[in-house]
Amino acid sequence: MKQILAPVLSALLLTATALPALAAEALSATEFESYVKGKTLYFGKAGQAYGVEEYLNNRRVRWSFLDGKCKDGYWYEEAGQICFVYEDTPDPQCWSFFKEGEGLRAVFQNDPSSTVLYEAQQDDEPMMCLGPEIGV
Incomplete structure (x- = not known):
């Protein structure tokens, strides 16, 4: 029994010690900017379409929940996170x-x-962004 358990325990211990090395590190602001600049990214959540963001020059962005209504904003790095501020939401949203x-x-x-x-x-x-809503 000991001869069977020893290799299994060794493999489990080796796997457990290797896990931290495999853990992904968050992208830095430089890495994030390099990846997104000039692109439009579509995001999903739990298998459903969620939204789209266009990454413009000077860390400016344009977001939509895929409804054609777009809001402009910008992003910056704070404490290792990427924070977004949009025209209708003054509180930063950090990711x-x-x-x-x-x-x-x-x-x-x-x-x-x-x-x-x-x-x-x-x-x-x-x-795609629709124009401003004009009412009577």
Whole structure:
């Protein structure tokens, strides 16, 4: 029995000690900017389409929940997180971004248990924004 358990325990111990080395580190502001600048990224949440963001020059962004209504903003790095401020929301929304496979995973740091987004698609074309709503 000892001869059978020893290799299993050794393998488990080796795997457990290797896990921290495999843990992904959040992208720095420089890495994030290098990845997103000039692109339009579509994000999904729990297998559903969630939103799209266009990354412009000078760390400016344009976001939409895929409804054609766009809001402009900008991003900056603070304490290792990427924080966004939009024209209609003065409070920063901070995220940690991780490069995984061919895309990004984004974890909302204001409430990490509530929102994790995944890059679903990437495009070099600007996103679609409808004009301002004009009422009577």
